[in-house]
Amino acid sequence: MWVEARAKELGFDLCGVVSAGKFPELQHTEEWLARGFAGEMKYLSDPRRRNAQDAFPGVRGVIVCALNYNTDSSRWIDVTHWPNDGEPRGWISRYAWGDDYHEVLQAKLRELAAALRERFAEPFQARVYADTGPLQERIFAKYAGLGWLGKNTLLLNQRLGSWIFLGAILTTLDLAPTLEDGVPPPDLCGTCRRCIDACPTQAFVEPYVMDARRCISYLTIELRGALPDELRESIGNHVFGCDICQDVCPWNRRAPATLLEEFRPRTFPATAESVPLQDGQTEYLELPSGPGPPETSDWLDESLFLPRLEWLAKMDEAEFRRLFRGSAIKRTKWRGIVRNACIALGNSDLHRGTSVHQRISELLQRLSSSVDTVIAESALWALSRIQ
Ligand code: SF4
Ligand code: SF4
Structure with missing residues (x-):
């Protein structure tokens, strides 16, 4: 339980540990690929994605961490009143509104990896994955107890929903798994579709x-x-x-909304x-110049x-x-x-x-x-x- 507690101290919303195994969902990938569903995403057919041992020989423990990226800004389905300026506007997925999640996650995972080095005296290897390598984080997340894989194929957590980034540390350390019985959380999608x-x-x-x-x-x-x-x-x-x-x-x-400004x-x-220029306007607005953030209205x-x-x-x-x-x-x-x-x-x-x-x-x-x-x-x- 030390790993999970340390991860929370470092700002992760969820953390679980699981032994690197061959989970059934990892094996389904082959059939999914064979049906052509991956399109041009060639990296998804990397065989290492089906077995963590191939991605990182000697791996024993997988630490999966989640960061909430939800904000209090509206959802796409709620945006009925667009800014009333007649300007056509687009939608960018919520996960990409702020700073690059790879960098935010990776920095926190590296801190956790450094904490492992302080805690465990024996020599071991550890590698950080923040959607940056051949690892299906959401499958490991399920078996680490973070949630279930919903009908929309995403990891869902009962408290945080699915607005979460997942990252992992693969390590040769033999860590105690979070789920002692190895049984992942139940699928709570029910009859919903x-x-x-x-x-x-x-x-x-x-x-x-x-x-x-x-x-x-x-x-x-x-x-x-x-x-x-x-x-x-x-x-x-x-x-x-x-x-x-x-x-x-x-x-x-x-x-809940994240507290992270990033x-x-x-x-x-x-x-x-x-x-x-807006209708009826003939000149560009005078914008403030000079150093520092301009005092323009939102x-x-x-x-x-x-x-x-x-x-x-x-x-x-x-x-x-x-x-x-x-x-x-x-x-x-x-x-x-x-x-x-x-x-x-x-x-x-x-x-x-x-x-x-x-x-x-x-x-x-x-x-x-x-x-x-x-x-x-x-x-x-x-x-x-x-x-
Ligand atoms: S699967 Fe989800 S993300 Fe993809 S188009 Fe459909 S609703 Fe949008
Ligand atoms: S089936 Fe319902 S509960 Fe499950 S992921 Fe889809 S919308 Fe969410």
Whole structure:
């Protein structure tokens, strides 16, 4: 119990220890891969993902830790009143609003690994995984007692729901398992199937089984080429990931908010170029200049919570790199975010004859002649939808 207590002192919300075993879910991976559900995610077929011994020879104990990343900001399904400025806005998955979770998790896991070194005098090896290696953390989490694997395929905890990041330390130490009887927590999904019914792209082929090729998270983050025609409309305003199958889950209804500032939505001070003219306005607003944080009102700032699609679509590669350093969003790369913003603009409900419509049309026209064929084609598609 020392490990679990130390992890909590270091700020983890949950921690459990399990012996590195061949759990049944690890073996199901092969069939899932054979059905082609992984799409272009080649790293998922790494055989080491099916056996921790192959990933880390000599491993005996697996310490699984969870960090709550829920914030008190609205869910996608609750955002009925968008900022009343006529600006089309996109949705970024909650997990990517703040600092890159890999870095936050890894720093805390390293502290825990250092605490192990102080506690145990015998020589041992330990390796930290924060979604950074061939390890299926959620399966180990289940057998370490952190929760159950829900029909939406995510780990669910009765108290925290599913807004949690999972990380692990693999070690050659023989640690006492958290669950003395080895029996994982029960599946509390019951007869519920809200996540399955709410998925806009019907990505669940059956309860507990997802075809990632249809999932908006895969499409907007992992897929490198053009988004499939038949799914573009269902993607709606999602520009990075999707939260719907978590938003609707009853176990997330009362999930507490994190105290960690790192996971709050990042905001970026507006610049004269990035603040658009509103209807009836003829000049750009005077923005404060000089050192220090500008005293602009909140609406002038760009935010990762409901970001303006125009801001994302207009972004050049250098700005993308600068703004998303230390953010999980960099995974989709500049081309991905511009492609996704174009598709979301094509799905937006723009009113013709407004200055916003004119600005967006001009922007899409410009992007439609981009040398990047994926961006150019996505912009053309969007233009055809809003004109
Ligand atoms: S993340 Fe969105 S698209 Fe993917 S399975 Fe869940 S609801 Fe469906
Ligand atoms: S929405 Fe219902 S079925 Fe889906 S994971 Fe949550 S409890 Fe389980």
